[in-house]
Amino acid sequence: MSAKVIDGKAIAETLRARIAIEAAKLIKDHGVTPGLTVVIVGDDPASQVYVRSKVKQTAEAGLNSTEHKLPADTSEADLLALIAKLNADPSVHGILVQLPLPKQIDAERVIQAIDPAKDVDGFHPINVGRLNAGLDSLVPCTPQGCVLLAKTIHPDLTGMNAVVLGRSNIVGKPVAALLIQESATVTIAHSKTRDLKQVCRAADLLVVAVGRPEMVKGDWIKPGATVIDVGINRVPGAEGKTRLVGDVDYAEAAEVAGAITPVPGGVGPMTIACLLANTLKAAALAAGHEPPKF
Numbered sequence: 001m002s003a004k005v006i007d008g009k010a011i012a013e014t015l016r017a018r019i020a021i022e023a024a025k026l027i028k029d030h031g032v033t034p035g036l037t038v039v040i041v042g043d044d045p046a047s048q049v050y051v052r053s054k055v056k057q058t059a060e061a062g063l064n065s066t067e068h069k070l071p072a073d074t075s076e077a078d079l080l081a082l083i084a085k086l087n088a089d090p091s092v093h094g095i096l097v098q099l100p101l102p103k104q105i106d107a108e109r110v111i112q113a114i115d116p117a118k119d120v121d122g123f124h125p126i127n128v129g130r131l132n133a134g135l136d137s138l139v140p141c142t143p144q145g146c147v148l149l150a151k152t153i154h155p156d157l158t159g160m161n162a163v164v165l166g167r168s169n170i171v172g173k174p175v176a177a178l179l180i181q182e183s184a185t186v187t188i189a190h191s192k193t194r195d196l197k198q199v200c201r202a203a204d205l206l207v208v209a210v211g212r213p214e215m216v217k218g219d220w221i222k223p224g225a226t227v228i229d230v231g232i233n234r235v236p237g238a239e240g241k242t243r244l245v246g247d248v249d250y251a252e253a254a255e256v257a258g259a260i261t262p263v264p265g266g267v268g269p270m271t272i273a274c275l276l277a278n279t280l281k282a283a284a285l286a287a288g289h290e291p292p293k294f
């Protein structure tokens with residue numbers, strides 16, 4: 001058996017086209033151009049591709065984008081001062097501070113300094129709390145992308161056995177919160193979970209976000225299950241080159257699963273599309289308009 005490949009690249013493209021239409025409406029009807037500002041401290045080479053696609057796709061969707069590149073030795077005070085300036089700037093609707101941050105900077109303090117209404121990552125405790133309380137909020141992009149991809153296979157997730165492997169604040173916990181909201185039955189598993197393989201094997205929907213290359217093998221997957229692979233790991237490849245692999249052993253998993261996201265071309269492109277959707281939402285709300293639903 002061979003799994004259906006969930007084409008995140010194509011699904012993200014469709015989503016971005018819808019975002020572009022809604023952005024054009026906001027501009028035409030209300031004179032507001034959604035603006036995203038990305039702040040990068042230092043240069044982590046692994047995130048270069050991410051930054052480049054983000055900037056390009058933001059422009060293609062008709063959103064304004066600005067970038068602040070700060071040196072790796074930037075002080076926390078200087079970064080907080082920049083955030084205060086962006087919070088006060090009415091042309092900035094979304095602020096993304098790229099993580100991880102250098103050691104001298106307390107990431108938690110930085111996240112809490114961002115105006116929750118501009119927190120397009122959805123990492124501010126106000127947005128975390130609102131998501132978990134089932135209130136409207138800016139929802140973290142990767143988790144939102146995971147659920148949108150799962151829903152292309154299962155439009156209704158009600159009652160499904162969903163297992164989330166990973167308990168991070170940026171993916172595991174928020175994806176679990178979203179799945180609970182979709183009325184799935186949710187288990188959060190992690191490295192300390194007993195009989196991890198058996199827990200995963202019980203999943204109809206398995207979302208893997210552990211950051212360990214190809215950790216989930218074919219025999220961890222229930223035949224026919226839907227597998228969403230959040231991992232983007234750069235590993236040594238042929239001829240001294242590197243290649244990207246997920247947290248799931250794709251070759252093995254594709255023989256067992258009913259549907260699976262590839263890496264690259266799965267969750268990654270959805271993360272960026274959802275970032276644009278959040279920026280549009282923040283801009284619409286700031287202007288006092290009903291935000292579009294995606």
Ligand SMILES: Nc1nc(=O)c2c([nH]1)NC[C@@H]1CN(c3ccc(C(=O)N[C@@H](CCC(=O)O)C(=O)O)cc3)C=[N+]21
Nearest residue numbers: 047049050097098099100121264265266268269271272
């Ligand atoms: N505050 C913050 N928010 C983030 O959302 C955030 C962050 N910091 N720091 C870095 C990570 C990483 N990240 C990616 C998103 C999309 C792709 C992506 O589109 N990847 C392509 C392939 C890229 C390639 O070829 O290298 C794919 O999966 O198809 C990758 C990485 C968001 N992050």
Ligand SMILES: [Mg+2]
Nearest residue numbers: 265266267268
């Ligand atoms: Mg991907």
